[in-house]
Amino acid sequence: MNGQPLTSELARLVHSSLPEQQEEAMRAARFGLIDYLASGFYARDDAGVAKLWRIVEAEGGSADVPVVGQGRKASFLKSALLNGFIGHALDFDDVHSDVRGHPSTVILPALLAAAAAHRPSAERLLAAYAVGVETMARLGRTIGAAHYEKGWHNTYTLGVIAAAVAAGYLAGMSAERLEKAIGFAATQSSGMRIQFGTEAKPLHAGLAAQAALLSIRLAEEDFGGTRTGLDGDIGFFGLYGDRAAAEERLLAGWGSDWSIVRPGLWFKIYPFCSAAHHAADAALRLHQSGAFLREEVERVCILFPPKGDAALIERNPSTGEQGRFSVEYVVALALSGYPLTLEHFTNRPIGPQLLAFLPKIERQYDGGIEPAAQAVPKGRFTIVEVVTKNGDTYRERVDCPRGAPGNALTLDDLQAKLQASVPDDPARARQLVRTIMNMQSADDLQMLLTLI
Amino acid sequence: MNGQPLTSELARLVHSSLPEQQEEAMRAARFGLIDYLASGFYARDDAGVAKLWRIVEAEGGSADVPVVGQGRKASFLKSALLNGFIGHALDFDDVHSDVRGHPSTVILPALLAAAAAHRPSAERLLAAYAVGVETMARLGRTIGAAHYEKGWHNTYTLGVIAAAVAAGYLAGMSAERLEKAIGFAATQSSGMRIQFGTEAKPLHAGLAAQAALLSIRLAEEDFGGTRTGLDGDIGFFGLYGDRAAAEERLLAGWGSDWSIVRPGLWFKIYPFCSAAHHAADAALRLHQSGAFLREEVERVCILFPPKGDAALIERNPSTGEQGRFSVEYVVALALSGYPLTLEHFTNRPIGPQLLAFLPKIERQYDGGIEPAAQAVPKGRFTIVEVVTKNGDTYRERVDCPRGAPGNALTLDDLQAKLQASVPDDPARARQLVRTIMNMQSADDLQMLLTLI
Numbered sequence: 001m002n003g004q005p006l007t008s009e010l011a012r013l014v015h016s017s018l019p020e021q022q023e024e025a026m027r028a029a030r031f032g033l034i035d036y037l038a039s040g041f042y043a044r045d046d047a048g049v050a051k052l053w054r055i056v057e058a059e060g061g062s063a064d065v066p067v068v069g070q071g072r073k074a075s076f077l078k079s080a081l082l083n084g085f086i087g088h089a090l091d092f093d094d095v096h097s098d099v100r101g102h103p104s105t106v107i108l109p110a111l112l113a114a115a116a117a118h119r120p121s122a123e124r125l126l127a128a129y130a131v132g133v134e135t136m137a138r139l140g141r142t143i144g145a146a147h148y149e150k151g152w153h154n155t156y157t158l159g160v161i162a163a164a165v166a167a168g169y170l171a172g173m174s175a176e177r178l179e180k181a182i183g184f185a186a187t188q189s190s191g192m193r194i195q196f197g198t199e200a201k202p203l204h205a206g207l208a209a210q211a212a213l214l215s216i217r218l219a220e221e222d223f224g225g226t227r228t229g230l231d232g233d234i235g236f237f238g239l240y241g242d243r244a245a246a247e248e249r250l251l252a253g254w255g256s257d258w259s260i261v262r263p264g265l266w267f268k269i270y271p272f273c274s275a276a277h278h279a280a281d282a283a284l285r286l287h288q289s290g291a292f293l294r295e296e297v298e299r300v301c302i303l304f305p306p307k308g309d310a311a312l313i314e315r316n317p318s319t320g321e322q323g324r325f326s327v328e329y330v331v332a333l334a335l336s337g338y339p340l341t342l343e344h345f346t347n348r349p350i351g352p353q354l355l356a357f358l359p360k361i362e363r364q365y366d367g368g369i370e371p372a373a374q375a376v377p378k379g380r381f382t383i384v385e386v387v388t389k390n391g392d393t394y395r396e397r398v399d400c401p402r403g404a405p406g407n408a409l410t411l412d413d414l415q416a417k418l419q420a421s422v423p424d425d426p427a428r429a430r431q432l433v434r435t436i437m438n439m440q441s442a443d444d445l446q447m448l449l450t451l452i
Numbered sequence: 453m454n455g456q457p458l459t460s461e462l463a464r465l466v467h468s469s470l471p472e473q474q475e476e477a478m479r480a481a482r483f484g485l486i487d488y489l490a491s492g493f494y495a496r497d498d499a500g501v502a503k504l505w506r507i508v509e510a511e512g513g514s515a516d517v518p519v520v521g522q523g524r525k526a527s528f529l530k531s532a533l534l535n536g537f538i539g540h541a542l543d544f545d546d547v548h549s550d551v552r553g554h555p556s557t558v559i560l561p562a563l564l565a566a567a568a569a570h571r572p573s574a575e576r577l578l579a580a581y582a583v584g585v586e587t588m589a590r591l592g593r594t595i596g597a598a599h600y601e602k603g604w605h606n607t608y609t610l611g612v613i614a615a616a617v618a619a620g621y622l623a624g625m626s627a628e629r630l631e632k633a634i635g636f637a638a639t640q641s642s643g644m645r646i647q648f649g650t651e652a653k654p655l656h657a658g659l660a661a662q663a664a665l666l667s668i669r670l671a672e673e674d675f676g677g678t679r680t681g682l683d684g685d686i687g688f689f690g691l692y693g694d695r696a697a698a699e700e701r702l703l704a705g706w707g708s709d710w711s712i713v714r715p716g717l718w719f720k721i722y723p724f725c726s727a728a729h730h731a732a733d734a735a736l737r738l739h740q741s742g743a744f745l746r747e748e749v750e751r752v753c754i755l756f757p758p759k760g761d762a763a764l765i766e767r768n769p770s771t772g773e774q775g776r777f778s779v780e781y782v783v784a785l786a787l788s789g790y791p792l793t794l795e796h797f798t799n800r801p802i803g804p805q806l807l808a809f810l811p812k813i814e815r816q817y818d819g820g821i822e823p824a825a826q827a828v829p830k831g832r833f834t835i836v837e838v839v840t841k842n843g844d845t846y847r848e849r850v851d852c853p854r855g856a857p858g859n860a861l862t863l864d865d866l867q868a869k870l871q872a873s874v875p876d877d878p879a880r881a882r883q884l885v886r887t888i889m890n891m892q893s894a895d896d897l898q899m900l901l902t903l904i
Contacts, residue, residue, distance in 0.1 A: 055666070059514065059530070060527060075512060076511060151685065151690060151691040183647065187656065190639060195635065195678050198676040198677045199677065200639060200670075203670075217507045218652075221503040221504075226650055229644070239604070347676075
């Protein structure tokens with residue numbers, strides 16, 4: 001490696017970042033905040049939230065930071081555990097293709113707690129969010145595809161560092177302290193994909209956000225730690241993945257553009273793993289074509305590029321919750337004419353008709369098919385092919401599903417998602433959107449905190 | 453892999469363990485508890501402890517579990533963060549060669565909290581400690597040397613799982629819940645050796661203990677999580693190390709003997725990294741021989757087997773704290789006639805005379821030297837060779853340093869260590885030793901909690 005260590009150079013770039021000078025980045029951050037809150041409100045009565053509250057209550061502690069959709073507060077660190085879990089509980093929150101994971105449900109819980117503690121301007125919070133997404137996207141590009149494929153859950157492994165950077169930036173932390181905060185976060189980086197399909201997956205987001213805040217507190221207390229946590233053979237990249245070209249991927253061009261804008265966040269219109277959204281769009285089109293009835297389906301082939309289905313670990317789900325990671329279940333639902341809405345992705349058992357449909361569906365892989373230029377994520381596509389009992393074949397291919405960058409949701413779409421998440425209180429959804437789209441000052445931000 | 457998944461088989465074996473039937477194991481556990489408390493009392497005024505308290509106090513919370521040497525209590529989870537840090541703050545606590553790390557400073561903080569919550573008998577606590585050490589030793593044997601060498605800090609990565617298993621065993625948790633607790637712990641497994649030589653290293657012990665207890669609480673609340681966290685390509689062993697022969701190394705012969713007895717815990721007589729203890733013994737012998745004066749030393753060679761010095765990451769320490777991981781500093785102290793006591797391993801700068809001595813000392817490696825049968829750790833030795841200005845050469849070789857299994861400390865040695873850790877209160881040390889060596893009942897254990 002030439003020049004400065006990665007860690008110190010990243011800290012320096014973060015410290016001097018000015019994303020608020022790019023209006024597009026601020027607007028993208030406002031969109032992301034709306035989507036995070038919608039995803040969280042949807043989950044406000046989730047059973048896992050109640051379990052986490054019991055653990056938090058037994059610990060006791062101060063009530064400083066609002067917890068999304070709960071009408072109550074928790075301590076600085078514990079609020080992040082809860083808000084991270086809540087945002088990701090239904091897997092309805094945004095993803096980012098460079099991250100190969102969920103940025104906002106780790107970064108924003110850390111920032112909400114830091115906002116309650118430091119009372120920055122709303123602009124500063126949005127800027128910190130853009131800096132966090134930028135960090136997480138660049139960590140993802142640097143660490144490489146093998147990291148995720150090996151079994152790591154990027155939302156946790158990368159999110160903890162990104163959220164620490166974002167919260168440190170919000171607090172105006174010096175570059176020297178940011179270096180240590182990065183090291184404290186990196187040394188708490190964990191999370192295994194083997195937990196996908198269980199409540200532990202969204203818990204990872206909460207654990208990452210909480211660990212990020214602890215990293216910031218340790219740095220504020222001048223606790224001793226490495227200032228080169230990302231560097232060298234035994235630093236973060238050496239240990240967790242690939243550090244070839246790390247300098248270029250992590251640092252080059254920082255601040256000339258913002259990853260929260262390009263490629264941008266992917267807001268979900270379906271409450272399941274984004275890797276199944278291409279197949280969902282394709283299967284819905286096939287169903288809506290009216291060309292065949294479910295009973296006429298002989299078999300279904302779902303075609304991916306090699307490893308394009310790594311996140312979809314459930315081939316034989318027995319509950320809707322497991323179905324969030326089953327492309328078979330999603331396609332079975334769509335071809336059966338069910339809407340792809342939340343009530344089909346709970347912890348209730350999957351009905352017998354759908355279970356009987358699953359064995360007709362198989363996955364295939366083809367490395368020879370040319371990905372589309374606009375594909376999201378890069379190199380991805382999904383083809384759903386239905387063969388009917390009388391031998392007819394129907395195919396649909398999707399390269400960039402609805403909600404993904406290039407096929408993005410509008411503010412109206414996001415407002416509709418937020419309204420659906422608080423169906424009993426449409427005024428609240430409207431007030432939240434108005435507040436988020438217009439907030440600038442510290443007072444505006446404190447007002448937002450009273451609404452979540 | 454044949455038969456049951458590793459995770460469920462481990463949980464079943466843990467659940468049915470009866471180490472209290474082996475008197476040697478119980479006695480070794482009593483020794484380990486004395487040594488952990490001594491190591492913690494030594495650190496009671498450590499600056500890092502005060503920093504952690506400020507973070508804990510800002511969070512607020514209940515006061516349920518005593519914190520070693522502090523005369524005050526913290527909440528269930530936070531007590532483990534503090535007690536883990538305190539036990540390891542000076543790197544004076546026990547190590548275990550199978551673990552290649554520090555078992556007691558992760559396992560015992562988790563058990564002290566679980567003891568305050570569940571009020572088990574003292575025998576149950578000691579048995580749970582033996583089960584935790586057994587688990588951690590077997591995890592270490594299974595994951596292989598490459599795990600540590602790659603950059604992981606085994607105290608954290610393996611400790612979090614072992615402490616969760618121990619605390620779950622103490623609480624009488626079912627095998628099914630233990631399976632999930634193992635998964636919750638494994639997915640929080642982290643810790644990078646790049647933090648060695650900073651306060652973050654002992655913090656790892658606290659983070660591991662705290663994460664272990666959270667894992668237990670999640671399992672108690674029936675939070676959803678994988679029951680096969682150790683298994684398969686993307687499970688713990690697949691992701692963090694080697695799973696070849698995992699079944700044999702992790703499970704075979706469980707309960708026929710206890711790793712807390714054979715090979716046993718290594719209690720330190722020097723407050724620095726155990727990988728430098730061989731060299732310390734050798735250098736002290738050379739100094740005590742009186743064959744040469746420091747001023748006559750031309751150069752010193754410290755000879756290891758290849759990678760035998762991986763933990764000793766500081767070649768040019770500038771403070772005594774960094775010197776805990778510098779074999780050069782340890783040898784320089786010993787050859788200069790300084791006692792290898794705590795006051796030389798604080799965060800104060802190293803004096804000019806010692807600094808000037810360091811460049812005379814070099815490390816060498818020889819893979820051709822036959823390790824001794826009694827070597828601890830297996831395959832390890834250190835040879836210190838002094839060449840004087842007039843060309844004389846003096847060598848000492850150590851295979852099993854003082855305090856290591858095979859050259860173990862006695863109860864009197866441990867009592868002396870405990871007494872030195874509370875020099876102002878010899879009665880307390882005596883009472884602690886008496887209590888620990890005799891405790892059986894739940895009341896005995898609650899009495900102990902009032903003394904720490």
